[in-house]
Amino acid sequence: MTGWHAHLKLDYTLNAERTVAKFEHEGPLRVLQSLYPEGDAVCHNVLVHPPSGLVGGDVLDIHLNLGAGTHALLTTPGATRFYRSEQGLATQQVKAHVGDGARLEWLPLETIAYNGCHGLNHAVFDLAPTAEMMAWDITALGLPNANLPFERGQLQQHMEVSGVWLERGLIDAQDARLMDGPLGLAKQRCMATLVFACGADLPRERRDVALALARELTEVAPAGLVAGVTSPHPRVVVLRTLSPLVEPAQNLLRGVWASWRRGMWGMSDVPPRIWSM
Numbered sequence: 001m002t003g004w005h006a007h008l009k010l011d012y013t014l015n016a017e018r019t020v021a022k023f024e025h026e027g028p029l030r031v032l033q034s035l036y037p038e039g040d041a042v043c044h045n046v047l048v049h050p051p052s053g054l055v056g057g058d059v060l061d062i063h064l065n066l067g068a069g070t071h072a073l074l075t076t077p078g079a080t081r082f083y084r085s086e087q088g089l090a091t092q093q094v095k096a097h098v099g100d101g102a103r104l105e106w107l108p109l110e111t112i113a114y115n116g117c118h119g120l121n122h123a124v125f126d127l128a129p130t131a132e133m134m135a136w137d138i139t140a141l142g143l144p145n146a147n148l149p150f151e152r153g154q155l156q157q158h159m160e161v162s163g164v165w166l167e168r169g170l171i172d173a174q175d176a177r178l179m180d181g182p183l184g185l186a187k188q189r190c191m192a193t194l195v196f197a198c199g200a201d202l203p204r205e206r207r208d209v210a211l212a213l214a215r216e217l218t219e220v221a222p223a224g225l226v227a228g229v230t231s232p233h234p235r236v237v238v239l240r241t242l243s244p245l246v247e248p249a250q251n252l253l254r255g256v257w258a259s260w261r262r263g264m265w266g267m268s269d270v271p272p273r274i275w276s277m
Contacts, residue, residue, distance in 0.1 A: 003057025003088065004028055010063070012043060012070040012102075019043040019070040029060060038270040042071045046274055047108070053081035056088025056118060064096035066104055066131075073105040075272045079140075080108060082155060084116030094123040098131035098199070103265070106135035107257070107272070110190075110246050113141050113155040113171065115148060122158040127199035127235075134260060135159075136253050138192040140246045141171065141185075150179075150189065161197045165236045188226070188242040192249040196260055201234035206264065210237040213259040222248050229256075 006027030013020050018040035023031050028050045035044040049060060066072055082090050092111075098104045104125070111121055125133060137159055142150030150173045158168040171178070178184040185191065196210055214229040218239070221227050225248045227241035239256055243249040258269030 003055060003059070003090070004051060005059045005061075006049065007061045008047065008063070009065075010045070010072075010074075011065045011067070012072050013067045014069045017041065019072060021045055021072065029062070035273065037273060038268065042073060042270075044073045044075075044272055046272070047074060047076050049076075049080070052078065053083045054090035054092065054119065055083045056085030056090055058090045060092040062092075062094045064094070064104070064106075066096070066098045066102040068099045068128075069101045070099070071103040073107065073272065075274065076108040077274050078109055080111045080121075081114065082112065082117040082119035082121075083114050084153070085118045089118050089120055091120045091122065093120070095126075096124070096133075097126045098128060098133055100128040100130045100199075102128070102131050104131075104133040104135070105257075106133065108136075110138040110140050110250065112143070113139065113150055113153065115142055115150055115153060115173070117153040117155065119154070120156040120158070122156075124158075124160045124162060125197065126162040127197060129199040131199040132197070132265075134194070134196050134257060136192065136194040136257070138246060138250055138253065139171075139190065141173070141179075141189045141191075144189055144245065159193065159195070161195070161236060165195070165197070165233050165238070167193065167238075185242060186226075188244055190243040190246050190249050192241045192243070192253055194239040194253045194256055196237040196264065198235045202231075202237075207231050207234070207237060209263055210260060213263045214239050214256045217252060217255045217259065221252055225249065225252065227252060
């Protein structure tokens, strides 16, 4: 089965203390104009997929290369949608290399798994020894408010910091123990993960700061949202949450992202402009 095959390669370099993005693309995948809402050091980019969704046979292939000392923040204008597929796998794959002293913020809006989809969402981040990053994944299963539940289909997930941390799984809509059991999703239909990662071990003091900042917000999370933060490896801090809908989980992740920006990087929290549109 054939489908849309789209490739995007983004290279970031430092030019007179300004992070500059150059890109190559093939197929329906684009990057909008580079924006600098917080000065030359941080380049904000919005990735656009004009078809707005994936079906069986579609592939989105995204490669990011951040040169030494650069700082890139990437997001999307809307959700990534895995639509119902009669046959074949729909794939989004992201491969990022973050060079020495560089910082990456990978902050796409949510992924929606529609009823009957067969999707793979695959992301791998390779960090140089002095590189750091924040990345999240927000996944909604079906559209509960539109009475379009996720009753059949599958979504495979893979999120990895090379050689350090790997989280992957298969969400099968007909696996009742996973979907509804207390040790699974417990009938929640949005799950989200936010990762802070470094290319070398974080000093214990910095890890404690990251954990404390996240816990300040998880402890006051709204009713119905379950969240926890851990450090499964000296280079990684992970926040995970389950929620009945996207908005509470997304709001929590944005809050922790802003807090980590201030507390871990000494930067103000400047959200991408498109988030407020």
